[in-house]
Amino acid sequence: MQTIQALNKAIVTRFNKEFIEQGDMNSFRALVSEDVINHSAPPGMPNGPESMISFIIQTLRKGFPDIQVEILDQISEGDKVSTRKVMRATHTGDFMGIPASNRRVAIHVIDIIRLKDGKYVEHWGMSNLAEIVKEIS
Numbered sequence: 001m002q003t004i005q006a007l008n009k010a011i012v013t014r015f016n017k018e019f020i021e022q023g024d025m026n027s028f029r030a031l032v033s034e035d036v037i038n039h040s041a042p043p044g045m046p047n048g049p050e051s052m053i054s055f056i057i058q059t060l061r062k063g064f065p066d067i068q069v070e071i072l073d074q075i076s077e078g079d080k081v082s083t084r085k086v087m088r089a090t091h092t093g094d095f096m097g098i099p100a101s102n103r104r105v106a107i108h109v110i111d112i113i114r115l116k117d118g119k120y121v122e123h124w125g126m127s128n129l130a131e132i133v134k135e136i137s
Contacts (some may be wrong), residue, residue, distance in 0.1 A: 005076035010051040012081045016069040033119040063095025081110045091136045101136045
């Protein structure tokens with residue numbers, strides 16, 4: 001029998017592989033609460049599930065459709081999972097108004113997910129995205 005920590009890590013891994021890499025909206029709906037709070041949403045912007053969909057589907061995957069996520073470390077304690085990962089991709093589409101440069105990038109991310117009943121209910125994250133924008137501009 002798996003511990004809740006192992007199950008929570010599996011849910012976070014599934015989110016990364018099925019939603020971030022593949023854009024699978026069925027997985028998103030299965031893994032994310034309708035009441036999720038995305039603490040990483042830009043100030044003044046919606047911070048619910050729509051913020052996650054907007055960034056991953058309409059921004060990130062639009063600019064980097066071949067994105068692959070490699071999970072480097074995961075720590076699970078209580079109801080939270082912290083993940084250190086790298087997302088590798090080629091800039092072949094428009095990203096935040098920047099036309100395709102065909103450059104390979106490595107987006108380094110550390111995020112914390114709080115889960116309840118097998119679903120994301122809170123998200124915090126940090127990345128080197130500002131450096132990536134400079135790199136592809």
